[in-house]
Amino acid sequence: MTATRIDPALVDWTGLNGLPHFDRVRDEAFAQAFDAALAAHEAEIEAIVQSVTTPTFDNTVTALETAGDTLSRVSALFWSRAGADTNDTIQALEREIAPKMSRHYSRIGTNPALFARIDALWQNRAVLKLDLEQTRVLERHWKGFVRAGAKLAKPEQERLAEINETLAGLGARFGQNVLADEKAWSLLLDAGDDLDGLPDFLKDAMAAAAAERGADGRYAVTLSRSIIEPFLTFSARRDLREQAFRAWVARGANGGQTDNREIVRQTLALRAEKAKLLGYANFAAFKLDDTMAKTPEAVNGLLMQVWEKAVARARAEEAELAALVAEEGGNHAVMPWDWRYYAERLRAKKFSFSEAELKPYLQLENIIAACFDVAGRLFGIRAVEKTGVPVYHPDVRVFEIRDADDRLVAMFLGDYFARSSKRSGAWMSAYQSQHRLPLPNGAKGEIPIVYNVCNFARPAQGQPALLSLDDARTLFHEFGHALHGMLSDVTYPSVSGTGVARDFVELPSQLYEHWLTVPEILTRYAVHYRTGEAMPQALLDKVLAARTFNAGFATVEFTASALVDMAFHTNGPVGDPMAVQAEVLERIGLPQSIVMRHATPHFQHVFAGDGYSAGYYSYMWSEVLDADAFSAFTETGDAFDADTARRLKAHIYSVGGSVDPEEAYKAFRGKLPSPEAMLAKKGLVVFEELSGSDG
Incomplete structure (x- = not known):
């Protein structure tokens, strides 16, 4: 029944290296596919529950880890569309699916027979001879059931399910409302005084945004950060700055x-x-x-x-x-x-x-190349772009990630430009996570398929996309998340890649930002888009000196x-x-x-x-870690020190949630950090203040 009710494009991922056939995915196929995939997952859960055999790690926990593969595939494609290229059909379905998914997982989380099997394993874990990763996976499942209400009385479980379902619907509406406000507002300007102070790169981006809105020959201020922030930075028109700013901060509060x-x-x-x-x-x-x-x-x-x-x-x-x-x-x-x-x-x-002087040296293409180069120097991987591969939007680019032996490690997709069908911000997600378990479809393990989504201003036709320094940091940040997913080397999907504590997940991404401003990276990749000349040393020195400005x-x-x-x-x-x-x-x-x-x-x-x-807060919590972690490299005198990079990959980027985060960090660094290094990095304290600290 499941096979006949689900469009094969949603689940049979037989494209390049296991990619979905994005060009065959139809919006109208999702509703029926979700119904069938949810039913299939319920059947898999019921098979675990109905087993008459004594609970074991394999017949209960491993079975849970691989159950729901069909639902995972349908969901991955749908939520990718909902965030990066939505439309009225997808948004209507999102409002329906979010509470339905919550209701589904509430039923699983409060299934008494299923929890009894998990609880029996947890109580007897000391004699099960589990390895460290299996112990972590079992702990994650047991805690997940408890946090889902498995120990509550039936009336409380039912109320908790109602709450979760309602929250899911509210969350979907909240995000859609923000996107609607961002999409609805623009400030159309004309040449002349309206553009006072604006550099050419911003005028080009605003002209492109106006053209997208059917206003050729004019200039649009939009609420995308890639336009609104530089407009507020450069516009000499205080009245226009105020008008744009008030619209920006009023998103979601317009009545x-x-x-x-x-x-x-x-x-x-x-x-x-x-x-x-x-x-x-x-x-x-x-x-x-x-x-x-x-x-x-x-x-x-x-x-x-x-x-x-x-x-x-x-x-x-x-x-x-x-x-x-x-x-x-x-x-x-x-x-x-x-x-x-x-x-x-x-x-x-x-x-x-000024930022305008710096921006011509920060071409999107070069910053992408810099991201890949740093990954190669640290972790021995390289990116090979593949063209002509079907994608969910023409902006999306596809890369194979290969190791030093030319072995395929991961697939990476990059979606870099702002558009009205995409929610604001930048993020990393995955269509599938790395693991080594055999699946019902016969595959043994999967490589990660990871994607980054950004919202950089689209350049004028024929012009290169130029980034601000903050944009470039964002690109490095999200690629740091992507590396966390792509370098994962675990057995079980639930602890793969970014499956870590929320206040640890930002460490790999924020740490990766540091390499953007390593002088040898800026010297090589920060070249003027017109002349091809490297950023002058004097300008580079000023950029580095102004890092805490x-x-x-x-x-x-x-x-x-x-x-x-x-x-x-x-x-x-x-x-x-x-x-x-x-x-x-x-x-x-x-x-x-x-x-x-x-x-x-x-x-x-x-x-x-x-x-x-x-x-x-977790961005700051992780920033305490990342400031200390980068010091491990600077203390060696080499930002690409091979031994430090090996430890970084082994203990931070590849272990996912298979190791307690505190233990993982101590294995890399030898100790947990105090906030002082982070405060110094931000320029909020001077180094003299730290000399007397016992942190």
């Missing part, structure tokens, strides 16, 4: 059908109820129970330690910007729509270079968001989330010149699903 504020209120109430049902004081305690941080107190302790230094640095930066405003004849306070503009002017004054601003806008996230999830239900946001920001003393990086109504990390709910 009407796309307003997310009531969704946030409902979400927080349901999360608080969920945590209470499961025996936790609050939702943050529930989410942090299985992380490195462990407790809300530990998270808030780190955030406030950083906040105090960051806000002091930001106020000093604001004073410098205010002096520049006055020097240039302005008669206004520094407001949020002014900060980037005057910071760029101050950087040009202090370091004698504006660090107070960047850290404040991030940390404010993380503190609001934690406040939401350490309280019970709240009547007015925006009032809570305002109270937190007032209490911590957020300067009026800076706003949260992600205001609540468009905080997709936290409310478009719960992936980073009570978890936005």
Whole structure:
């Protein structure tokens, strides 16, 4: 029945090296495919439950690991489309499928006979002679069942399932509302005064965005970061900056059908109820129970330690910007729509270079090549681009990832340009994860098929895509996630690649960013798109010297968001989330010149699903790790030291979740780090302050 009800294009991945036949995937095939795939997974679960044999690791845990392969394939294709190339059909189905999937997994997580088998194995784990990875996999399954409500009474299980189903629907709506607001708004400008201060690369991108909206000959400011941020950085028109900025921060709070504020209120109430049902004081305690941080107190302790230094640095930066405003004849306070503009002017004054001067040296093609080169030097792999391969959108590029012996390690897809059918931001995901288990379809193990999605501004026809330094860091960041998936070397799918604690998952990505500004990488790949000449040493020196410029601003806008996230999830239900946001920001003393990086109504990390709910801090937690981890290379005097790279691959990039993250880090570095190296990297403390530290 399953075979006849599922379009083969969704499950028979017989394209190049096991890729899906993207060109054969039809939107209208998903609904029926999900119904059949869910039924097939239920049958596989029932077969495990009905087994009359004594529970063993193989007949229970391994069986669970390989069950649902059909559902995984359908889901991977669907959620890829929903994020990167959506449409009305996909969005309508998303609103239906998200709660349906939640309901499905709630039934599995509270299946008493299935949990009895898992629990029997867990209680007897000491005599099962499991290896370390198997022990971790068993622990993950047992904890997953408990956190899904397996130990609750039937009425509480039913209520928990209702909550999870409702939350899934709310999360889908939240993300769609943000995308709708981003898609609906643009500011069309004309040549002349409207473009005062804008560099050519930005005007080209705005012209392309206008043309996409049917406004040839004009220039569009959109809410894609790749356009809105440089517009706020370079536009000499303060009135236009304010207009664009207010639209940017109002996403999800414009009233009407796309307003997310009531969704946030409902979400927080349901999360608080969920945590209470499961025996936790609050939702943050529930989410942090299985992380490195462990407790809300530990998270808030780190955030406030950083906040105090960051806000002091930001106020000093604001004073410098205010002096520049006055020097240039302005008669206004520094407001949020002014900060980037005057910071760029101050950087040009202090370091004698601007973002516009730097950008012609940062071609997308070269930064992609730099990502691959660093991976080759560190991990011995290379990328081979394959053309003519069917993909889900013409922008997508396909690469084989091969090792030093020319063995195929992974498939990698890159989708780099912004478009109205794609949600904002940048992310890594996978169509399939690496593992070594035999599958029902006869395959023994699978290679990872990983993809990166970014939102860089599309260049004018015939022109190269030019990146800002932040864009280039984003590319390296997401490729660091991709490497985490592609270098995975484990047996079991549930601990493959990025299947790690939330506050550890950002370590491989944030660490990889460091290699962008290694001088030999910039010297080789930062070449002028017109002349082909390498970035002059003088400019390179200025870029490196300015690495901590504006660090107070960047850290404040991030940390404010993380503190609001934690406040939401350490309280019970709240009547007015925006009032809570305002109270937190007032209490911590957020300067009026800076706003949260992600205001609540468009905080997709936290409310478009719960992936980073009570978890936005994890970028900073991982930053403590990555600052220390890169020091392992700098201490050798070689950013590509072979022995350090070998340990990095063995203990961080390849083990996934098969090893406890603390143990994995200590195996690489010998110890756990303290925050001081991260604070120094950000320029929030000077090295003299650290000399007396016993951290």
